[in-house]
Amino acid sequence: MKKLGLLPKLIIAILLGVLVGKVAPLFVIQVAATFNGIFGNFLGFAIPLIIIGFVAPGIGDLGKGAGKLLGLTAGIAYLSTVAAGSMAFFVNSALFPTFLKVGSLTIDASNPEHALAKGFFEVGMPPIMGVMTALLIAFTLGLGIAAIEGDAIKNFMKEFQGIVEKLISNIVIPLLPVHIFGIFANMTHAGQVETIMSVFFKVFIIIFGLHILMILVQYFIAGTLAGANPISLVKNMIPAYFTAIGTQSSAATIPVTLEQTKKNGVNEGVADFAVPLCATIHLSGSTITLTSCAMAVMMLNGMPIGFSSIFGFILMLGVTMVAAPGVPGGAVMAALGLLQTMLGFDETLTSLMIALYLAQDSFGTACNVTGDGAIAIIVNKLSGYKLGKRDKVA
Numbered sequence: 251m252k253k254l255g256l257l258p259k260l261i262i263a264i265l266l267g268v269l270v271g272k273v274a275p276l277f278v279i280q281v282a283a284t285f286n287g288i289f290g291n292f293l294g295f296a297i298p299l300i301i302i303g304f305v306a307p308g309i310g311d312l313g314k315g316a317g318k319l320l321g322l323t324a325g326i327a328y329l330s331t332v333a334a335g336s337m338a339f340f341v342n343s344a345l346f347p348t349f350l351k352v353g354s355l356t357i358d359a360s361n362p363e364h365a366l367a368k369g370f371f372e373v374g375m376p377p378i379m380g381v382m383t384a385l386l387i388a389f390t391l392g393l394g395i396a397a398i399e400g401d402a403i404k405n406f407m408k409e410f411q412g413i414v415e416k417l418i419s420n421i422v423i424p425l426l427p428v429h430i431f432g433i434f435a436n437m438t439h440a441g442q443v444e445t446i447m448s449v450f451f452k453v454f455i456i457i458f459g460l461h462i463l464m465i466l467v468q469y470f471i472a473g474t475l476a477g478a479n480p481i482s483l484v485k486n487m488i489p490a491y492f493t494a495i496g497t498q499s500s501a502a503t504i505p506v507t508l509e510q511t512k513k514n515g516v517n518e519g520v521a522d523f524a525v526p527l528c529a530t531i532h533l534s535g536s537t538i539t540l541t542s543c544a545m546a547v548m549m550l551n552g553m554p555i556g557f558s559s560i561f562g563f564i565l566m567l568g569v570t571m572v573a574a575p576g577v578p579g580g581a582v583m584a585a586l587g588l589l590q591t592m593l594g595f596d597e598t599l600t601s602l603m604i605a606l607y608l609a610q611d612s613f614g615t616a617c618n619v620t621g622d623g624a625i626a627i628i629v630n631k632l633s634g635y636k637l638g639k640r641d642k643v644a
Contacts, residue, residue, distance in 0.1 A: 260492040263427040264434050271438025276367060279439045282432035284369030289429045291375040296417060297501045298377045298384035303414030304508070304526045305385070307407045309392025320389065323524050323629050327532035328568050330621060334464050334534035335564030338541040339557060341460060349452050350549050367436055385530060392523075411522075418505040426506075430496025450546065454610055457542045461535050461617035468534075468624035475631045478515070486513050487623045494616040500529040503619045511623040515637030516630045524629045528622035535617025536581040537567050543606045544589065547599055563592045581614070582607035 270278065309320065379387070395404045465484065473480030490507040497503050508525045512518060541564060548555050566588050582603060589595040589603060607614075630637065 259427040260430060260489070260496060263431040264492075264496065267431040267434025268438045270431075271435040274435065274439070276439070279367040279436055280370055282435050283367045284371065286429055286432040286436070287369040288373050289425055291373060293422070293497075293499070293502045295375040295377045296414075296422070297504075298379050299414055300418070300501070300504055301384040301526050301530070302388045302391070303407075303411045304504070304522045305388035306391040306395070307404070307411045307522060309389065309523055310395030310404050310407060319523070319629065319633060320393075320527075322632060323527055323625065324531055326625050326628055327528050330468065330532060330534050330625065331537050331568040332564055334460075335537040335541045335567065336561065337464065338457075338460050338538045339545070339560050339564070342456065342542050342545045343555070345456055346453075346546060346549055350546060367439060385527075388526075422502075422505055426493060426496065430493075433496055433498070450543075450606060453542065453546045453606075457539055457610065458613055460538045460542065461613055464534055464538060465617060465620050465624075468621045469627075472624040472627040472631075476627050476637050478627075478637055483514050483623070483627065484620070486510050487620045490623065491616045491620045494619045495612040498611045498615050500533075500615055500618045500622070501526075503615070504529050507619045507622055511626045514623060514627060516623075516626045517633070517635040517638070520630045520633055520635060521626055524626040525622055528625050529619065532622055532625060533568070533581060533618050534621050535614035537564060538617065539607060539610065539614040540567060540582060540585055540603075543603055544593060544595075547595075547603060547606070548593065551599065553594065559592065563588055566592065582611075 270282075391403065391407065395407065466480070469480040469484050472478075473483055487507075487510050490503055490510045493506040494500065494503045500507075504526050507529065508521055511521045511525055516524075541560065544563070545555055545560065567585060586600050586603075589600055595603065627637070
Protein backbone atom coordinates (compact mmCIF):
# COMPACT_ATOMS: atom_id res chain seq x y z
CA MET A 251 0.00 0.00 0.00
CA LYS A 252 2.88 2.34 0.76
CA LYS A 253 4.08 2.24 -2.87
CA LEU A 254 0.56 2.79 -4.17
CA GLY A 255 0.05 6.21 -5.74
CA LEU A 256 -2.26 8.86 -4.35
CA LEU A 257 -4.93 8.46 -7.05
CA PRO A 258 -5.43 4.68 -6.51
CA LYS A 259 -5.56 5.26 -2.75
CA LEU A 260 -8.28 7.90 -3.22
CA ILE A 261 -10.35 5.65 -5.49
CA ILE A 262 -10.02 2.73 -3.05
CA ALA A 263 -11.01 5.02 -0.16
CA ILE A 264 -14.15 6.16 -2.00
CA LEU A 265 -15.22 2.60 -2.92
CA LEU A 266 -14.55 1.29 0.59
CA GLY A 267 -16.43 4.24 2.07
CA VAL A 268 -19.54 3.48 0.01
CA LEU A 269 -19.32 -0.25 0.81
CA VAL A 270 -18.80 0.23 4.55
CA GLY A 271 -21.49 2.90 4.69
CA LYS A 272 -24.03 0.43 3.32
CA VAL A 273 -23.28 -2.51 5.62
CA ALA A 274 -21.53 -1.22 8.77
CA PRO A 275 -23.38 -0.50 12.04
CA LEU A 276 -23.70 3.04 13.37
CA PHE A 277 -20.82 2.50 15.81
CA VAL A 278 -18.33 2.05 12.95
CA ILE A 279 -19.63 5.14 11.16
CA GLN A 280 -19.29 7.15 14.37
CA VAL A 281 -15.67 6.03 14.73
CA ALA A 282 -14.98 7.31 11.21
CA ALA A 283 -16.93 10.49 11.97
CA THR A 284 -14.82 11.06 15.09
CA PHE A 285 -11.62 10.87 13.04
CA ASN A 286 -13.11 13.11 10.36
CA GLY A 287 -14.06 15.69 12.96
CA ILE A 288 -10.54 15.77 14.39
CA PHE A 289 -8.84 15.76 11.00
CA GLY A 290 -11.26 18.34 9.61
CA ASN A 291 -10.57 20.66 12.54
CA PHE A 292 -6.84 20.19 12.00
CA LEU A 293 -7.24 21.13 8.34
CA GLY A 294 -9.15 24.23 9.39
CA PHE A 295 -6.29 25.13 11.71
CA ALA A 296 -3.67 24.50 9.02
CA ILE A 297 -5.32 26.28 6.09
CA PRO A 298 -4.31 29.86 7.13
CA LEU A 299 -0.75 28.58 7.71
CA ILE A 300 -0.73 26.95 4.25
CA ILE A 301 -1.93 30.18 2.63
CA ILE A 302 0.70 32.32 4.35
CA GLY A 303 3.42 29.71 3.89
CA PHE A 304 2.88 29.46 0.15
CA VAL A 305 1.42 32.78 -1.03
CA ALA A 306 3.80 35.17 0.78
CA PRO A 307 7.05 33.53 -0.40
CA GLY A 308 5.51 33.02 -3.84
CA ILE A 309 4.77 36.73 -4.20
CA GLY A 310 8.15 37.67 -2.76
CA ASP A 311 9.99 35.44 -5.24
CA LEU A 312 8.27 37.15 -8.15
CA GLY A 313 9.91 40.47 -7.36
CA LYS A 314 8.56 43.92 -8.10
CA GLY A 315 6.09 42.62 -10.65
CA ALA A 316 4.15 40.79 -7.92
CA GLY A 317 1.49 43.46 -7.54
CA LYS A 318 0.71 43.33 -11.23
CA LEU A 319 0.67 39.53 -11.16
CA LEU A 320 -1.73 39.54 -8.23
CA GLY A 321 -4.20 41.66 -10.18
CA LEU A 322 -3.70 39.53 -13.29
CA THR A 323 -4.36 36.26 -11.46
CA ALA A 324 -7.38 37.63 -9.62
CA GLY A 325 -8.80 39.03 -12.87
CA ILE A 326 -8.41 35.74 -14.75
CA ALA A 327 -9.93 33.79 -11.84
CA TYR A 328 -12.94 36.11 -11.61
CA LEU A 329 -13.44 36.06 -15.40
CA SER A 330 -13.37 32.24 -15.32
CA THR A 331 -15.93 32.18 -12.50
CA VAL A 332 -18.31 34.55 -14.29
CA ALA A 333 -17.88 32.73 -17.62
CA ALA A 334 -18.72 29.41 -15.93
CA GLY A 335 -21.94 30.78 -14.43
CA SER A 336 -22.97 32.40 -17.73
CA MET A 337 -22.34 29.18 -19.64
CA ALA A 338 -24.47 27.32 -17.10
CA PHE A 339 -27.35 29.78 -17.58
CA PHE A 340 -27.53 29.33 -21.36
CA VAL A 341 -27.13 25.53 -21.30
CA ASN A 342 -29.71 25.14 -18.53
CA SER A 343 -32.14 27.47 -20.30
CA ALA A 344 -32.05 25.12 -23.28
CA LEU A 345 -32.11 21.77 -21.44
CA PHE A 346 -34.12 22.21 -18.23
CA PRO A 347 -37.50 22.85 -19.93
CA THR A 348 -37.23 19.46 -21.66
CA PHE A 349 -37.64 17.53 -18.40
CA LEU A 350 -38.57 19.95 -15.59
CA LYS A 351 -42.23 20.88 -15.22
CA VAL A 352 -42.85 24.46 -14.16
CA GLY A 353 -44.45 24.70 -10.72
CA SER A 354 -44.17 20.99 -9.93
CA LEU A 355 -41.91 21.16 -6.87
CA THR A 356 -43.27 19.02 -4.04
CA ILE A 357 -39.99 17.93 -2.40
CA ASP A 358 -39.19 17.93 1.29
CA ALA A 359 -36.64 20.72 1.72
CA SER A 360 -35.02 19.44 4.90
CA ASN A 361 -31.25 19.73 5.18
CA PRO A 362 -29.76 16.23 4.65
CA GLU A 363 -26.69 17.10 6.70
CA HIS A 364 -28.76 16.53 9.85
CA ALA A 365 -28.82 12.81 8.99
CA LEU A 366 -25.05 12.45 9.12
CA ALA A 367 -23.62 10.51 12.04
CA LYS A 368 -21.81 12.54 14.69
CA GLY A 369 -18.47 11.61 16.22
CA PHE A 370 -18.16 10.44 19.82
CA PHE A 371 -16.28 13.60 20.76
CA GLU A 372 -14.75 16.72 19.24
CA VAL A 373 -11.34 18.32 19.65
CA GLY A 374 -11.47 22.05 19.04
CA MET A 375 -8.62 23.40 16.92
CA PRO A 376 -9.52 27.00 16.13
CA PRO A 377 -7.30 28.59 13.48
CA ILE A 378 -5.12 31.47 14.63
CA MET A 379 -6.83 33.70 12.06
CA GLY A 380 -9.50 33.66 9.38
CA VAL A 381 -8.80 32.83 5.76
CA MET A 382 -9.26 36.42 4.57
CA THR A 383 -6.90 37.66 7.29
CA ALA A 384 -4.34 35.06 6.21
CA LEU A 385 -4.65 36.21 2.61
CA LEU A 386 -4.21 39.86 3.55
CA ILE A 387 -1.15 39.02 5.67
CA ALA A 388 0.28 36.92 2.84
CA PHE A 389 -0.28 39.73 0.32
CA THR A 390 1.25 42.31 2.65
CA LEU A 391 4.31 40.21 3.46
CA GLY A 392 4.82 39.06 -0.11
CA LEU A 393 4.48 42.50 -1.67
CA GLY A 394 6.67 43.92 1.09
CA ILE A 395 9.40 41.36 0.44
CA ALA A 396 9.21 42.12 -3.27
CA ALA A 397 9.34 45.89 -2.69
CA ILE A 398 12.21 46.18 -0.19
CA GLU A 399 14.23 43.30 -1.63
CA GLY A 400 15.51 42.38 1.82
CA ASP A 401 16.68 38.96 2.93
CA ALA A 402 15.68 38.63 6.60
CA ILE A 403 11.89 38.29 6.20
CA LYS A 404 12.32 36.49 2.90
CA ASN A 405 14.54 33.82 4.50
CA PHE A 406 12.14 33.51 7.44
CA MET A 407 9.21 32.95 5.10
CA LYS A 408 11.22 30.38 3.14
CA GLU A 409 11.88 28.42 6.33
CA PHE A 410 8.23 28.77 7.34
CA GLN A 411 7.26 27.42 3.93
CA GLY A 412 9.52 24.42 4.55
CA ILE A 413 7.76 23.75 7.86
CA VAL A 414 4.36 23.91 6.17
CA GLU A 415 5.54 21.59 3.40
CA LYS A 416 6.66 19.04 6.01
CA LEU A 417 3.31 19.30 7.75
CA ILE A 418 1.58 18.63 4.45
CA SER A 419 3.77 15.77 3.26
CA ASN A 420 4.04 13.97 6.62
CA ILE A 421 0.52 14.47 8.02
CA VAL A 422 -2.06 15.81 5.58
CA ILE A 423 -1.31 13.74 2.46
CA PRO A 424 -0.96 10.35 4.25
CA LEU A 425 -4.23 10.85 6.14
CA LEU A 426 -6.31 12.21 3.24
CA PRO A 427 -7.48 8.76 2.02
CA VAL A 428 -8.66 7.88 5.55
CA HIS A 429 -10.53 11.19 5.74
CA ILE A 430 -12.16 10.62 2.35
CA PHE A 431 -13.15 7.07 3.37
CA GLY A 432 -14.95 8.46 6.43
CA ILE A 433 -16.77 11.14 4.45
CA PHE A 434 -18.18 8.67 1.91
CA ALA A 435 -19.03 6.08 4.56
CA ASN A 436 -21.00 8.68 6.52
CA MET A 437 -22.80 10.08 3.47
CA THR A 438 -23.74 6.58 2.29
CA HIS A 439 -24.93 5.51 5.76
CA ALA A 440 -27.13 8.61 5.98
CA GLY A 441 -28.60 8.08 2.52
CA GLN A 442 -27.80 11.72 1.80
CA VAL A 443 -26.77 11.38 -1.82
CA GLU A 444 -29.48 8.89 -2.82
CA THR A 445 -32.29 10.96 -1.29
CA ILE A 446 -31.54 14.14 -3.20
CA MET A 447 -30.28 12.64 -6.44
CA SER A 448 -33.35 10.43 -6.80
CA VAL A 449 -35.26 13.62 -7.62
CA PHE A 450 -32.60 15.82 -9.19
CA PHE A 451 -30.59 13.14 -10.98
CA LYS A 452 -30.96 14.70 -14.43
CA VAL A 453 -30.08 18.14 -13.09
CA PHE A 454 -26.94 16.74 -11.52
CA ILE A 455 -25.96 15.00 -14.76
CA ILE A 456 -26.14 18.35 -16.57
CA ILE A 457 -24.16 20.05 -13.80
CA PHE A 458 -21.47 17.36 -13.98
CA GLY A 459 -21.33 17.73 -17.77
CA LEU A 460 -20.94 21.49 -17.39
CA HIS A 461 -18.08 20.94 -14.92
CA ILE A 462 -16.24 18.70 -17.38
CA LEU A 463 -16.92 21.09 -20.27
CA MET A 464 -15.58 24.02 -18.24
CA ILE A 465 -12.41 22.10 -17.34
CA LEU A 466 -11.83 21.21 -21.00
CA VAL A 467 -12.36 24.81 -22.09
CA GLN A 468 -9.98 26.08 -19.41
CA TYR A 469 -7.24 23.64 -20.41
CA PHE A 470 -7.83 24.16 -24.12
CA ILE A 471 -7.15 27.87 -23.58
CA ALA A 472 -4.23 27.21 -21.23
CA GLY A 473 -2.72 24.53 -23.47
CA THR A 474 -3.07 26.69 -26.58
CA LEU A 475 -1.36 29.64 -24.92
CA ALA A 476 1.41 27.49 -23.42
CA GLY A 477 1.92 25.29 -26.48
CA ALA A 478 1.09 22.07 -24.60
CA ASN A 479 -1.35 19.19 -25.09
CA PRO A 480 -4.52 20.10 -23.13
CA ILE A 481 -5.44 16.44 -22.56
CA SER A 482 -2.05 15.66 -21.02
CA LEU A 483 -2.37 18.70 -18.77
CA VAL A 484 -5.82 17.55 -17.61
CA LYS A 485 -4.59 13.99 -16.95
CA ASN A 486 -1.89 15.30 -14.62
CA MET A 487 -4.57 17.09 -12.56
CA ILE A 488 -6.72 13.97 -11.97
CA PRO A 489 -5.29 13.34 -8.45
CA ALA A 490 -6.29 16.87 -7.43
CA TYR A 491 -9.78 16.30 -8.86
CA PHE A 492 -10.34 13.12 -6.83
CA THR A 493 -8.83 14.62 -3.70
CA ALA A 494 -11.29 17.51 -3.93
CA ILE A 495 -14.18 15.06 -4.34
CA GLY A 496 -13.28 13.63 -0.95
CA THR A 497 -12.29 16.75 0.98
CA GLN A 498 -15.02 19.04 -0.45
CA SER A 499 -12.55 21.87 0.11
CA SER A 500 -10.42 23.76 -2.43
CA ALA A 501 -8.12 24.97 0.33
CA ALA A 502 -7.66 21.51 1.86
CA THR A 503 -6.73 20.20 -1.60
CA ILE A 504 -4.01 22.84 -2.10
CA PRO A 505 -1.10 20.43 -1.45
CA VAL A 506 -2.20 18.02 -4.20
CA THR A 507 -3.25 20.79 -6.62
CA LEU A 508 0.11 22.47 -6.12
CA GLU A 509 2.10 19.30 -6.73
CA GLN A 510 0.19 18.36 -9.89
CA THR A 511 0.41 21.92 -11.23
CA LYS A 512 4.18 21.81 -10.85
CA LYS A 513 4.14 18.42 -12.58
CA ASN A 514 2.55 20.21 -15.54
CA GLY A 515 5.72 22.32 -15.72
CA VAL A 516 4.54 25.56 -14.16
CA ASN A 517 7.34 27.65 -12.62
CA GLU A 518 7.53 26.86 -8.90
CA GLY A 519 7.29 30.51 -7.84
CA VAL A 520 4.22 31.07 -10.02
CA ALA A 521 2.60 27.83 -8.81
CA ASP A 522 3.27 28.60 -5.13
CA PHE A 523 1.61 31.97 -5.65
CA ALA A 524 -1.27 31.17 -8.01
CA VAL A 525 -2.60 27.86 -6.67
CA PRO A 526 -3.27 28.89 -3.03
CA LEU A 527 -4.67 32.22 -4.25
CA CYS A 528 -7.01 30.56 -6.76
CA ALA A 529 -8.14 28.07 -4.10
CA THR A 530 -9.73 31.09 -2.44
CA ILE A 531 -10.92 33.25 -5.35
CA HIS A 532 -11.56 30.85 -8.25
CA LEU A 533 -14.95 29.11 -7.92
CA SER A 534 -16.06 28.19 -11.43
CA GLY A 535 -17.43 24.77 -10.43
CA SER A 536 -19.30 26.11 -7.40
CA THR A 537 -20.80 28.89 -9.54
CA ILE A 538 -22.01 26.36 -12.13
CA THR A 539 -23.61 24.29 -9.37
CA LEU A 540 -25.27 27.19 -7.57
CA THR A 541 -26.53 28.76 -10.79
CA SER A 542 -27.92 25.45 -12.06
CA CYS A 543 -29.57 24.44 -8.78
CA ALA A 544 -31.06 27.92 -8.36
CA MET A 545 -32.49 27.86 -11.88
CA ALA A 546 -33.96 24.37 -11.35
CA VAL A 547 -35.60 25.37 -8.07
CA MET A 548 -36.95 28.58 -9.62
CA MET A 549 -38.35 26.74 -12.63
CA LEU A 550 -40.00 24.07 -10.48
CA ASN A 551 -41.60 26.82 -8.39
CA GLY A 552 -42.81 28.81 -11.39
CA MET A 553 -40.53 31.78 -10.65
CA PRO A 554 -39.45 34.03 -13.54
CA ILE A 555 -35.92 33.41 -14.83
CA GLY A 556 -34.18 36.19 -16.74
CA PHE A 557 -30.56 36.58 -17.77
CA SER A 558 -30.24 40.01 -16.18
CA SER A 559 -31.20 38.76 -12.71
CA ILE A 560 -29.16 35.56 -12.97
CA PHE A 561 -26.13 37.39 -14.37
CA GLY A 562 -26.20 39.87 -11.51
CA PHE A 563 -26.38 36.91 -9.13
CA ILE A 564 -23.34 35.35 -10.86
CA LEU A 565 -21.33 38.58 -10.66
CA MET A 566 -21.98 38.83 -6.92
CA LEU A 567 -21.25 35.13 -6.35
CA GLY A 568 -17.71 35.62 -7.64
CA VAL A 569 -17.11 38.12 -4.84
CA THR A 570 -19.23 36.75 -2.00
CA MET A 571 -17.94 33.17 -2.11
CA VAL A 572 -14.37 34.35 -1.52
CA ALA A 573 -15.33 34.43 2.17
CA ALA A 574 -15.97 30.67 2.25
CA PRO A 575 -12.93 28.67 1.06
CA GLY A 576 -11.85 25.61 2.97
CA VAL A 577 -15.31 24.93 4.37
CA PRO A 578 -17.29 22.03 2.83
CA GLY A 579 -20.56 23.55 1.65
CA GLY A 580 -19.30 27.03 2.53
CA ALA A 581 -20.09 28.42 -0.91
CA VAL A 582 -23.83 27.84 -0.60
CA MET A 583 -23.80 29.28 2.92
CA ALA A 584 -22.12 32.43 1.62
CA ALA A 585 -24.65 32.60 -1.21
CA LEU A 586 -27.80 32.37 0.93
CA GLY A 587 -28.07 36.14 1.28
CA LEU A 588 -27.84 36.58 -2.49
CA LEU A 589 -30.45 33.88 -3.09
CA GLN A 590 -32.89 35.70 -0.82
CA THR A 591 -32.18 39.29 -1.85
CA MET A 592 -31.48 38.89 -5.58
CA LEU A 593 -33.56 35.84 -6.57
CA GLY A 594 -36.39 36.03 -4.04
CA PHE A 595 -35.87 32.69 -2.28
CA ASP A 596 -37.78 32.14 0.96
CA GLU A 597 -36.61 29.95 3.87
CA THR A 598 -38.01 26.76 2.34
CA LEU A 599 -36.28 27.32 -0.99
CA THR A 600 -32.97 28.26 0.63
CA SER A 601 -33.15 25.05 2.68
CA LEU A 602 -33.66 23.08 -0.52
CA MET A 603 -30.67 24.84 -2.09
CA ILE A 604 -28.51 23.83 0.87
CA ALA A 605 -29.66 20.22 0.49
CA LEU A 606 -29.02 20.13 -3.25
CA TYR A 607 -25.63 21.77 -2.98
CA LEU A 608 -24.36 19.59 -0.13
CA ALA A 609 -25.40 16.45 -2.00
CA GLN A 610 -22.83 17.13 -4.73
CA ASP A 611 -20.54 19.80 -3.29
CA SER A 612 -17.57 17.52 -3.97
CA PHE A 613 -17.85 17.75 -7.75
CA GLY A 614 -18.11 21.53 -7.83
CA THR A 615 -15.02 21.75 -5.63
CA ALA A 616 -13.21 19.29 -7.90
CA CYS A 617 -13.99 21.53 -10.89
CA ASN A 618 -12.70 24.55 -8.95
CA VAL A 619 -9.33 23.04 -8.05
CA THR A 620 -8.75 21.46 -11.45
CA GLY A 621 -9.36 24.85 -13.04
CA ASP A 622 -6.84 26.39 -10.64
CA GLY A 623 -4.13 24.45 -12.44
CA ALA A 624 -5.24 25.89 -15.80
CA ILE A 625 -5.17 29.44 -14.45
CA ALA A 626 -1.65 28.81 -13.10
CA ILE A 627 -0.56 27.73 -16.59
CA ILE A 628 -2.04 30.90 -18.12
CA VAL A 629 -0.41 33.11 -15.48
CA ASN A 630 2.86 31.24 -16.03
CA LYS A 631 2.72 32.06 -19.75
CA LEU A 632 1.75 35.72 -19.24
CA SER A 633 4.61 36.04 -16.73
CA GLY A 634 7.09 35.11 -19.43
CA TYR A 635 7.78 31.50 -18.39
CA LYS A 636 7.58 28.38 -20.51
CA LEU A 637 6.32 25.07 -19.17
CA GLY A 638 9.21 22.99 -17.87
CA LYS A 639 9.41 19.24 -17.32
CA ARG A 640 9.12 17.28 -14.09
CA ASP A 641 9.79 13.62 -14.65
CA LYS A 642 9.22 12.65 -11.05
CA VAL A 643 6.57 13.76 -8.59
CA ALA A 644 8.00 14.44 -5.14
